[in-house]
Amino acid sequence: MNETSTGLKAEVVPPVAETEGQKERAQIEAGIADLQRIEQLLVALKEVGVPQVEILEAALAGGSSLTALQQFLVKQLSPEQMQQLNKAIEAMQSTENS
């Protein structure tokens, strides 16, 4: 695929695990982080009364397009629900970062 007219491409350097143990450890830690991230979002959605599976389904259907998901959210949620959800997510992220 021709990425850009100018031919510029971003370089991605994959992390290198030094030993098998470290590799396994990194995988488990990533798994735990995934679980925690999903759990926190599901809790935030539940708090605001937003159907969890429907939102995830919309995210899946939209592929990598955030626009499609945004349009779905705007259609499905009232501005108040959206603000509540955003606050819940912000609270979740601040806990995660603290």
Next chain:
Amino acid sequence: MAHASSVATNLTTQTLEQLNAKYDELKKEFQHKHQDVVKWMETKGLTLADVSSLSKQVVAAVSLATQVAIAQPVEAQVQQNLAAIEQKQKNELLTQISEQEYEEIMQKMLGYVNSPVGHLKQQDELYLEQQLSDFLGFEVAAELEGHRLNHSISIMGGEQHLRRYPTDTLAEHDAYQEAGIAPNRGAFGWFTENGQLTEEAILREKYYFAVQTLYLPDWNTNHQELKPWYKFRKMIVINPADRMAVVGVVGDAGPAMWVKKQSGGSPEIIREGKIWSPNARGRTILLFVDDPTDEVPLGPINLDALNLSILASTQGASL
């Protein structure tokens, strides 16, 4: 040394065991608490990593959608625009296009994009404009208000992100960061409106086209009039090979002649419109959207899905 190594291995094993136990415990708890989500994941064949990635998308989309909701307290503009187009399609019964006609249009467009770049014969152009306008529910044209680009059939190249305001960085763009960001602003200026990064401004950068205004025959003598006309002019790119289209705006001038491409698309346009799929290879149709009341939303359109929706509404209307 052998002893030290053995101790280190034991420590690692112990830590791994503890971590594994924690992971198992968390998984069990998750499966118990969110049975409907787990069931959904199973039916879709998704892993936790997949859903974690979807979660990140939801978080980003909520943040952006909230900005819209706050800026426009009654209804978000996106919702209004979409509803307006859906309604327009129903009202005008754009159901005159049968499945067979749809296939014919797609096949013809495929033939057009594989012909030399430039413009179609007048008869073909009129046919295409009429069929597409009927099908899409809004007017499209190769020439608008007396303005015509040098190519409506072109090979579209992939562009980088553009800076929307002077201090904008790649990290501020929510998708396709691997495309990079151009060092200079777009040829038509910043995307912000009165210094504000509005939802409209974000969408314009996401879905921008680069068109070769610099090679228009009257550009050098008339650019003072032409530049404001082209700035953020709404256009649509059609990729008939993958049956995708994307509505965007003119946001930059280019590509240069030596690139051997006649138009450019933002990272969002290239990826979401599948412009550089193995079937399409950049071969596309680029037309103006005649939308004086700014009703047509920016973003991708799945032509097959639109056709199905039209067929469904035909069946509903005929009942």
